[in-house]
Each structure stands twice: as structure tokens, then as C-alpha cells.
Amino acid sequence: MIRQKGNSWFVRWRENGAQKQKHFGIGPDAKLKAELYESEIKLAKKRGEDLAQKRHRQGLFFNELGQLYVDNLRATGRSENHIKNMVTLLNNVFVPLMPDRPVAELTFEHLLTFAGEFSGRAQSTRNRYMDYINAIFNFGVAHKLITENPMANWKKTREAKRDVQLTVEDLGRIIQQADPHLAWALEVSFNLGVRTGESELLALQWRQVDFDRSEIKVYAPKTKTWRIIPINPEFLERLRAKNAASVSSSIVEYKGKPVKSLRRSFRGACDKARIDYPVRFYDVRHLFCSTMLSKGAGLPAVSELMGHGNIKITNSYVHTQQIEKTRAVGLLPNITSV
Structure with missing residues (x-):
């Protein structure tokens, strides 16, 4: 079923008793992609195809890798506040802006375009966001979910030292x-x-x-x-x-x-x-x-x-x-x- 949160379009469906969702970004093109993906899901179910196996052939998408990363945070005892913050960023910021393609197809140029979406934010915020994305990709490589990190060549932009004036x-x-x-x-x-x-x-x-x-x-x-x-x-x-x-x-x-x-x-x-x-x-x-x-x-x-x-x-x-x-x-x- 197609849903919209803010300006972001996504598809939500149930698979093997579990709820799944995939984000497509904002605007008319995103809505069209969401509609096409929903049709693909309905057709696959009608044919009796295994959606999980189909996606495995295509490769892991970022939203799926992000969900596995969050599951790992819970399993390793990270604080609920940190997990809640990560889920919010994934759902409202990272996934809607990430290119709609398997992680294996993401290039460094894709990530540069993705980083450009945060140009209006403070440098410290941009660095923190990209650190989170890098951590998710590194998690994927470490657990053999993906073969390589598309951010391997990423270098953090140096932040201007903040002048603390409080006396x-x-x-x-x-x-x-x-x-x-x-x-x-x-x-x-x-x-x-x-x-x-x-x-x-x-x-x-x-x-x-x-x-x-x-x-x-x-x-x-x-x-x-x-x-x-x-x-x-x-x-x-x-x-x-x-x-x-x-x-x-x-x-x-x-x-x-x-x-x-x-x-x-x-x-x-x-x-x-x-x-x-x-x-x-x-x-x-x-x-x-x-x-x-x-x-x-x-x-x-x-x-x-x-x-x-x-x-x-x-x-x-x-x-x-x-x-x-x-x-x-x-x-x-x-x-x-x-």
C-alpha cells in the first residue's frame, strides 16, 4: 500500500507475517516509482513468487541494510535513545534521499549527490550524518551483507573550531x-x-x-x-x-x-x-x-x-x-x- 509521510513516498506491505517498507523520495517521480513498485509486489504475490528471494537476486537495498543495522544495535545493547534517533534519521532523512538502487550499485558519485542534500545544514551535522551512513555500510561489509563500502574513499570535512564564550x-x-x-x-x-x-x-x-x-x-x-x-x-x-x-x-x-x-x-x-x-x-x-x-x-x-x-x-x-x-x-x- 502506498503511503506518504511529509513529502516522501513509500510502499508498505506484509511479507511472511512481517511488515516491510521501501522509500522512494519526494515529488511526482517518486510517487510514480512507488506505484510501479506496488504493482510489482502485487504481481509477484499473484504469481506466487518469493519476494525475499527476488530481492536477494537484485541485491540488498539501503533501507533493508539500515533495518538490519538497527536490529544489531538492539542486539548489542545500545541505548534506546540512540536507537530511536537512528530510526528517525533512517525513516525521515537517510532512506528517502538515498538513490533507489541496490547498495551494490551505489557509487561514490551517488554518495556525493546524497551528501549534497545536506548542504543547508551545519558542517558538524553533515559530518555526523555521513558518519552514520558510513557506519551502516561498514556494518554491511563486516557481516558480509555487501561486498564493499561505497563510502570507502569518503573524507570528513574539517569543522571550524567553535569559539566557546561562556564565562x-x-x-x-x-x-x-x-x-x-x-x-x-x-x-x-x-x-x-x-x-x-x-x-x-x-x-x-x-x-x-x-x-x-x-x-x-x-x-x-x-x-x-x-x-x-x-x-x-x-x-x-x-x-x-x-x-x-x-x-x-x-x-x-x-x-x-x-x-x-x-x-x-x-x-x-x-x-x-x-x-x-x-x-x-x-x-x-x-x-x-x-x-x-x-x-x-x-x-x-x-x-x-x-x-x-x-x-x-x-x-x-x-x-x-x-x-x-x-x-x-x-x-x-x-x-x-x-
Whole structure:
């Protein structure tokens, strides 16, 4: 049966008791292709042909490879949030724009045209999308579902380094304008340096806090590792008070329930605080790192606190500290007076 979601046309049918679907893109031509494919399905069923075997002869299509990739994500224990995000991208972005041909027939030129569909998006978003596509093709090769990756020669476009401008003073202004649950989340972020969002900050549980040792154990799904973060005495008392009043097991909660997202409320607090430069919630984590480095903290220790897999990643935060560069240059002697 032909369906349309947004401007994208696709065909949905049942095969051996399971629901299948194939996308054809947008526009009149896509609709025509969908109609022809639906007719092909009906004819194959009327003749008693095995659709699975027929498609096997043609080769695996990208939507089928994508579905197998998602099944593998579930089987290997990836988070539901990651799986949901991948399914949304496959259904609404990747599959509708991918050329309608078996993966074995896709060329590097096809992928360049596909990448061109994202030209209006930020470079970081385009790189992330192509990384996902590359991962799907690599999965296909690794499991011998396809013989080669058409993106084998793909090189990621270098992203311009983002200028993080958030200061401790401005963070204080944002916290003053924030709703109580957001203000607390910002305080937790700055004192622990956790990755913001569902992966770390919103996943923090009270059972991870060791009040006797003044430390918290944080799990990083990104690197699949645990790290221990010491808690300074003042913030430890804040944690004790919040724990006593907490209703749920989550450190960050709203009306007794875990919080799913803080982006909208954070944007509102920034507007109220009249922050006139681009700022993301993730910048609080940058501020945690750069503040410690600017005050003389050792790079290896800060790298461990951040949960970075490579100390070079932590080192990239140093460039934001203009005050440190000014201090370093100030150590030079006056050459004319020597």
C-alpha cells in the first residue's frame, strides 16, 4: 500500500507475517516509482513468487541494510535513545534521499549527490550524518551483507573550531534566571563536568554518589567506561540537601520525575539573562574544563575528570583561555633592557 509521510513516498506491505517498507523520495517521480513498485509486489504475490528471494537476486537495498543495522544495535545493547534517533534519521532523512538502487550499485558519485542534500545544514551535522551512513555500510561489509563500502574513499570535512564564550559570571546570570530544576542541573554540570543530556547528566542516580568518600561514579556510554569524580566540600553539602528533598532516584528531577531534556528551558534562561552570543548547554562542560586548566590544574588529571580517551582532546580546551596566553607572554623579559 502506498503511503506518504511529509513529502516522501513509500510502499508498505506484509511479507511472511512481517511488515516491510521501501522509500522512494519526494515529488511526482517518486510517487510514480512507488506505484510501479506496488504493482510489482502485487504481481509477484499473484504469481506466487518469493519476494525475499527476488530481492536477494537484485541485491540488498539501503533501507533493508539500515533495518538490519538497527536490529544489531538492539542486539548489542545500545541505548534506546540512540536507537530511536537512528530510526528517525533512517525513516525521515537517510532512506528517502538515498538513490533507489541496490547498495551494490551505489557509487561514490551517488554518495556525493546524497551528501549534497545536506548542504543547508551545519558542517558538524553533515559530518555526523555521513558518519552514520558510513557506519551502516561498514556494518554491511563486516557481516558480509555487501561486498564493499561505497563510502570507502569518503573524507570528513574539517569543522571550524567553535569559539566557546561562556564565562563563570555569565553562567551565574543564567542560573539566576533559570527554573529551579534547570538551575540545579547547571550547578551539577559545572561541578562535575559531566556530558550534558541523557547520556550522563540526566542519567545520574543518587546511588552513584559516595557521600563518605566525597566522590561520584559516572558511566560514559560514549566510551563505555566508568570514572570517579571527587566532589568539593561545598558542593557535597548541596548534594546532601538535594538528596534529602529528592523524590526520585535521579539527581536531576522535575516534579519528582526524571528529566528528559533541558534544551528549551536553557534557551529561555539564556534569553532572560540577556546572553548576546551563541551558547549551548554543552558549553558548561567546556567551562568546567577550561576553568580548571586556567587555574593551573594538571592536564592529565583534568583529562581523567572529563573522561576523555585521549589527552589531546583535553588539550584543545586550552586555546580558549586568553588570560593564560597573556600571562605566559608576560613572562618574557624586555629585550631592550637586557
